Amino acid sequence: MMITDAEFSCMLSAQICTEKKTILSVDDILALIGDHCHGVIGQLTEDWGEVLFSALKRAGGTAFSNMAVGYNNVDVDAANRNGIAIGNTPGVLTETTAELAASLSVAAARRIVEADQFMRAGLYDGWLPHLFVGNLLKGQTVGVIGAGRIGSAYARMMIEGFKMNLIYFDLYQSTRLEKFVTAYGQFLKANGEQPVTWKRASSMEEVLREADVISLHPVLDKTTYHLINPERLAMMKKEAVLVNASRGPVIDEVALVEHLRANPMFRVGLDVFEDEPYMKPGLAEMKNAVVVPHIASASKWTREGMATLAALNVLGKIKGYPVWGNPNAVEPFLDEKAAPPPACPSIVNAKQLGLPSSKL
Numbered sequence: 001m002m003i004t005d006a007e008f009s010c011m012l013s014a015q016i017c018t019e020k021k022t023i024l025s026v027d028d029i030l031a032l033i034g035d036h037c038h039g040v041i042g043q044l045t046e047d048w049g050e051v052l053f054s055a056l057k058r059a060g061g062t063a064f065s066n067m068a069v070g071y072n073n074v075d076v077d078a079a080n081r082n083g084i085a086i087g088n089t090p091g092v093l094t095e096t097t098a099e100l101a102a103s104l105s106v107a108a109a110r111r112i113v114e115a116d117q118f119m120r121a122g123l124y125d126g127w128l129p130h131l132f133v134g135n136l137l138k139g140q141t142v143g144v145i146g147a148g149r150i151g152s153a154y155a156r157m158m159i160e161g162f163k164m165n166l167i168y169f170d171l172y173q174s175t176r177l178e179k180f181v182t183a184y185g186q187f188l189k190a191n192g193e194q195p196v197t198w199k200r201a202s203s204m205e206e207v208l209r210e211a212d213v214i215s216l217h218p219v220l221d222k223t224t225y226h227l228i229n230p231e232r233l234a235m236m237k238k239e240a241v242l243v244n245a246s247r248g249p250v251i252d253e254v255a256l257v258e259h260l261r262a263n264p265m266f267r268v269g270l271d272v273f274e275d276e277p278y279m280k281p282g283l284a285e286m287k288n289a290v291v292v293p294h295i296a297s298a299s300k301w302t303r304e305g306m307a308t309l310a311a312l313n314v315l316g317k318i319k320g321y322p323v324w325g326n327p328n329a330v331e332p333f334l335d336e337k338a339a340p341p342p343a344c345p346s347i348v349n350a351k352q353l354g355l356p357s358s359k360l
């Protein structure tokens with residue numbers, strides 16, 4: 001969405017991109033920005049760097065918002081150089097994305113997609129003891145790499161839903177998550193059930209060796225690029241389930257295809273891919289892979305929330321509003337019955353640009 005300068009002092013006008021292309025190139029976006037544009041709402045598939053930020057600045061722009069929580073497609077240093085505020089949309093994706101990661105975990109562990117295809121192909125001719133035997137989750141260990149917002153929500157779902165034990169690796173301690181598992185374990189024990197346990201691993205490798213289901217939820221940066229590589233795949237249990245709903249390049253996908261081929265009982269659930277929209281050769285043929293097209297945040301509530309927050313980030317910056325204090329507590333911006341607070345919900349480079357904080 002491009003915002004032009006007509007009447008913008010009291011009323012903003014918005015231009016909605018209706019290109020048939022799914023992914024816009026830098027040249028496409030340059031043409032859309034044109035000579036007058038105050039702010040842009042863009043997608044994670046776009047490459048926002050020096051070229052686009054300097055063009056936006058020349059067009060009179062000061063604001064860009066990704067309609068996403070992740071912003072690895074944005075060169076924040078380039079935005080800073082051009083004085084462009086960068087918005088993102090935390091607070092509305094957490095549960096939806098975690099639910100998809102949980103769905104992929106179950107689908108891969110219980111071979112749901114393979115079984116569905118078998119059924120539709122008319123191959124089912126009666127119950128058999130060994131038909132699509134998969135993994136029981138209860139009592140097994142769930143491993144989380146990157147226990148931030150989504151990783152923690154996913155961990156809770158797998159612990160509460162399937163009574164799995166937790167092992168996690170993050171650069172920071174997740175005290176809230178640890179307290180939750182301890183309390184839930186005590187609750188189970190008080191009810192005569194086997195308590196769940198947690199462990200903070202001292203290395204990622206520890207998680208890979210010990211967990212039965214491993215879900216990846218880190219940000220994508222230099223430290224997490226190809227975090228799952230041939231050596232680390234080899235450390236995992238032969239019947240492990242690996243899930244990725246973070247960013248595609250966190251996994252070396254060529255190595256993953258090799259591993260899936262060599263280990264038919266190893267299964268993956270993937271929402272994201274290294275070269276979206278493409279899959280690496282061979283992945284589509286692997287029966288032990290469940291693949292979905294980057295739909296982790298695709299619930300109606302979340303997508304509406306993302307659009308609202310992205311629009312309010314850009315609008316707020318153009319109007320000169322301060323930046324909301326807690327970008328994870330964005331409910332006041334989502335209330336359809338009340339006017340949103342006069343603030344930008346989430347600007348990731350607010351400090352670098354010296355933007356004021358909201359007192360609300």
Ligand SMILES: NC(=O)c1ccc[n+]([C@@H]2O[C@H](COP(=O)([O-])OP(=O)(O)OC[C@H]3O[C@@H](n4cnc5c(N)ncnc54)[C@H](O)[C@@H]3O)[C@@H](O)[C@H]2O)c1
Nearest residue numbers: 070146147148149150170171218219220223245246296297
């Ligand atoms: N598939 C989707 O549609 C979708 C939707 C939303 C978010 N995401 C992605 O999910 C990921 C998590 O998002 P979030 O909102 O939970 O982010 P977050 O910032 O709350 O959590 C990320 C966690 O990763 C940890 N981390 C960073 N580097 C690490 C490393 N080298 N090793 C281990 N942990 C590391 C951080 O400490 C942090 O706790 C991001 O990559 C985001 O882009 C994907």
